[in-house]
Amino acid sequence: MAIKAAWLSLYPQETAYERLGKRPPDSVATGRTAASLYAFGNLHATPYCFAVSVSKRTARPDLELVNADVDEQDVTHSFDIPVATLERAITDMIRTHDDPSLIDDVIADAAKKGHIFDMDRMSDLLSPLSKTHGFASGTEFAHDLIKRNAVHAITKRAAKELYQALSSSELLPILQESRATIDAEGLKSALASLTRALGQTDWGNE
Secondary structure: OHHHHHHHHOOOOOOHHHHHOOOOOOEEEOHHHHHHHOOOOOOOOOOEEEEEOOOOOOOOOOEEEEEOOOOHHHEEEEOOEEEEOHHHHHHHHHHOOOOHHHHHHHHHHHHHOOOOOOHHHHHHHHHHHHHHHOOOOHHHHHHHHHHHHOHHHHHHHHHHHHHHHHHOOOHHHHHHHOOOOOOHHHHHHHHHHHHHHHOOOOHHHO
16 A cells, blocks of 8 residues: 555665554654545545654655654554554644645544544644644644534534434333433424534534
């Protein structure tokens, strides 16, 4: 696969086995490349973006290197190479000045497909970049990104899942037979309305 060949080309004198055993990894697919591997957003994987732990340069037009360590907690594996978590990949997209609309699309698509963002880690990663982007802290920066791009999808998915749970053949009879002050049918109807309403709401204009 092309992405693995690009990763191997960074240190051709070493085998994949030797490099995969390194802690921390010597290079990690990140930025738009990692996001494309996760199939979030509408991105091209190339130029292949790698974070490298030792300062390194390349003249190859199909490679982009980010000279920065990647903590092991921010690394997963895909296609037999180290790949940054989505939170780290988004941070590196911001660091390398990717188009903000592409970053927004990645976050929105990930939320729509069920990714659960690690807000604490995302805040920590964004902290060094926050002031240059007009935010007082990494937490403020992370919450702005999620509020603008993911809250709608997250809320809509949660409402849908709760509605489906209440509609299940096992749960509704329990609620209906319960002496608790729960109007099961009313709650079911309200959630159905909520789901429809969320589908028509433009959170970006709020």
